[in-house]
Amino acid sequence: MTANCSFVGVLDDGVASLSAEALQAIREAKHVIAGTRLLETLTEEIAQAQRYDLTGALKLVPDWINAALANDEAVAVLATGDPLCHGIAGFLAGKLDKTRVRILPNLSTIQQAFAELKLPWAAAKIVSVHAQDAGEWRRGVTPDHGLYELMRNCRQCDLLAVLTGPENNPPRIARMLQIEGMADDFEIAVAQCLKQPWQSVTGFLIVSEIAAGAYADPNVVILKRKTIQVLPVLFGVADDQFSQRKPEKGLITKREVRAVSLARMQLRRDSIVWDIGAGSGSVGLEAARLCADGHVFAIEKNADDIANVQENYAAWGISNYTFVHGKAPQYLDTWPDPDAVFIGGSGGELAELIALCLGRLRQGGWLVMNFVTLENLSTAVETLKRLGVEWDVSQIQASRSSPILNMNRLQAENPVWVVSVTAPCVALPPASMQSSATVPDNPDEQ
Secondary structure, eight states: OOOOEEEEEEOTTGGGGOOHHHHHHHHHOSEEEEOHHHHHHTTTTTTTSEEEEOTTOGGGHHHHHHHHHHTTOOEEEEEESOTTSSSHHHHHGGGSOGGGEEEEOOOOHHHHHHHHHTOOOTTOEEEEOSSOOOOSOOTTOOTTSTTHHHHHHHHHOSEEEEEOOSSSOHHHHHHHHHHTTOTTTEEEEEEESTTSTTOEEOOOEEHHHHHTOOOOSSEEEEEEESSOOOOOOOSOOOGGGSOOOOSSSOOSOOHHHHHHHHHHTTOOTTOEEEEESOTTSHHHHHHHHHOTTSEEEEEEOOHHHHHHHHHHHHHHTOOSEEEEESOTTTTGGGSOOOSEEEEOOBSSOHHHHHHHHHHHOOTTOEEEEEEOSHHHHHHHHHHHHHHTOOEEEEEEOOEEEEEETTEEEEEEOOOEEEEEEEOOSSOOOOOOOOOTTSOOBOGGGO
16 A cells, blocks of 8 residues: 555644544654644654654655655654644645645634634634744735734734734734724634643733733634724725825825726736825825735825825725835835836936836736826827837816806816826836936826
8 A cells, every 4th residue: 555644633632632543644654744842742642753843844844755755654744723724734735746645634723712712703714824923013014024914804804813823923913903003993812722721712802901911822813803894985085085285276196087097007906006106195095995915015205295195094994005205216126016007206217117117017017107297298108109018198187066156167177198008028128317307297296
């Protein structure tokens, strides 16, 4: 009989948690791979096997398994609970011969936690923050932060089960909710050391109490929203919902132009978006709501706009948005390649920005630009011609009703040119810097 690799789910009460089939697989294994805690939990049952501690050595596990199977020697890989629920079996699935793999799952720690709380969990969103420690949460962090996925799901879900780690622990999760202004939205329960004699499960507590507490490892965190959230408007947000600089007119991309520009960007739920010349932040923030599983990177050079962007960002209840104060192309080299780019203003480097953005756009992506001056429209069109890409221009001229005495009239808004171009299939030549005499143009300020 050909030897197999068995992934065996184990609980912290050890042998008592194992079926006869699982126990036999462990006792017959010539090689046992597990983390330190499970190797210690089943010391007697694996005494006959060569043992491998995978703690900090996950990349070596496929080689260990394949070497054993090449010698036709049975392998048991031990995992807590269900090996396919954010476990090692999922990580290794594509790296082994599936005909020589079998999965022997156990109850997941998530099932146990909900059972202790006597709470149905069919609607729960499962998130793991076990693997990566990126430090404390900060507003505006990028998707590489260890708590980013959890924060994104907190915005969207009413019930979450969180597999924690020593650093990404319950107090850090609670502090994240406080930083994002969501402390009053959720209550938290912590299930500690399940199936061990010192098991402890809190009831649902307020966020501040969890933030100040200390909890034993391993643990599972359950987040439950206190009241069902009211879903926000995703598209076509009214102009007066944004803080903005206001001389005689609000300095913002008007709703009609914003709607067309967002439509031309061909956004998907997971799009990465650049917003260059953010102004009040209206385009980028609305894009962030539309791209709930994506991320928006925004930059603005005008100091007078910074407070407005930050105020809008804080008020909008989003976390997939990173904003910097600077002048493009500054910072763009640190951002991931975009699926869509919006240019709402430039400081005289328009030709360079166009070439840079088209060179970084992912296949099928779109660059959309708004202009109110003939000079910048001309610069953009001439640059696109020189680069040899396909483009089109639309002029948006909207009029809004305005009261006059006891009647109403139409009052015209400034016309805006919307220039759209999709990502080229070939590399673009570099564009030379344009003269500093190019007129800075920001339709987010019209």
